[in-house]
Amino acid sequence: MTFTRRALLAAPLLTFPAEAAAPLGIVASFSIIADLATRIGGPRVRVTPLVGPGQDAHGFEPRPSDARALAAADLVILNGRGLDAWAARLVPVKTRKVTVSNGITPLGDDPHAWQDPSNTKFYITNISDALTTADPAGADTYRANATLYLADLEKLDRHIRETYAPIPRARRKIVTSHDAFAYYGRAYGIDFLAPQGIAADSEPSAKQLATLIAQIRRDHITALFIENIGRNALLQTISRETGVRIGGQLFSDALTTKDGPAPTYLAMMRYNTATIAEALA
Ligand SMILES: [Zn+2]
Structure with missing residues (x-):
């Protein structure tokens, strides 16, 4: 056989172009990680946050519609570290999920890891890996978007350091x-x-x-x-x-x-x- 694994994976693309496929349905527990998933997934994903802009994720009381959204998702994105335990409990066992704070160096029980851009790099890599597992045909897109975003995080970090430099x-x-x-x-x-x-x-x-x-x-x-x-x-x-x-x-x-x-x-x-x-x- 001359078919390689790569050729087999690529074959369906000839019949169903990636652009025409339905976007991956993603449910994110709150607005900040929903934004990160949107940046990495682009048009290949459709991201819904359960706790939207301006709302508090701490002790959020999920509605029956939130449980249904979690059960129907192709991928669930959670912060972890206790912030969204209310969502983690509702994700069905068979549903794919990723905890984006995995890999950071924690500060006690504090869940707000995204406030340090060097932690957000872990979020991006975890999201990109999870998207690639859920949708292997998009691997190149996810990798390229993650690389660009990691560069944006470097730039953000430099900007913040320069801003505070003059303040004792x-x-x-x-x-x-x-x-x-x-x-x-x-x-x-x-x-x-x-x-x-x-x-x-x-x-x-x-x-x-x-x-x-x-x-x-x-x-x-x-x-x-x-x-x-x-x-x-x-x-x-x-x-x-x-x-x-x-x-x-x-x-x-x-x-x-x-x-x-x-x-x-x-x-x-x-x-x-x-x-x-x-x-x-
Ligand atoms: Zn908080």
Whole structure:
């Protein structure tokens, strides 16, 4: 036989061009990893996030329609590290799934690994590998898109480092509503303090809040940020108590819709960086 494995795999393409095939149906647990899957899959995939732009993935209550979407997916994309355990539980055993944070160096139980672009490289590689397994005919497309995106992540990382370079390390202290930026802080030398801890649906005690307010005063922290998710009323209380004004909004766990300032992962990271740098300058 002169047929190679490659020839056998390529043969169906002659009859069914890849362009004409129905796109791979992907369900992603939340908007940020849905964006990454869209970048890598391009027109070969159709990605649906369960938790959409501006919504909170922590403790999300899936609807019956979400369970049906997970059961019907060709591939399910999860963040892992506890953020989307509610989705992982609903994925049928036979359904293909990938946990995109696999391979990162974790910070305790913190699930917000995407806030460090060097972790997002693992997300991209995991997504590209999973797409290739689910749709081998698209392997070259997925590899090419992943290579381009990894270069974009390098560029993003350089941009963030250059932006903070003029700001002294001692000034780089920030308060946000929930603790979503520890990976970002570790990567770029910024201390983030948050009254809500790592889950946006948790509530601080009066004592924790008082400690945070005392620390803001002691350390002369000048940058308070609300988030597109989480309980911003707490931040307003802290702002009133300390006299520190709120420096803007950061996007931590969800993108905006197309008309907002953070419709993609790359736009979100650049927007947050510009907003933080401006408040610290
Ligand atoms: Zn979060």
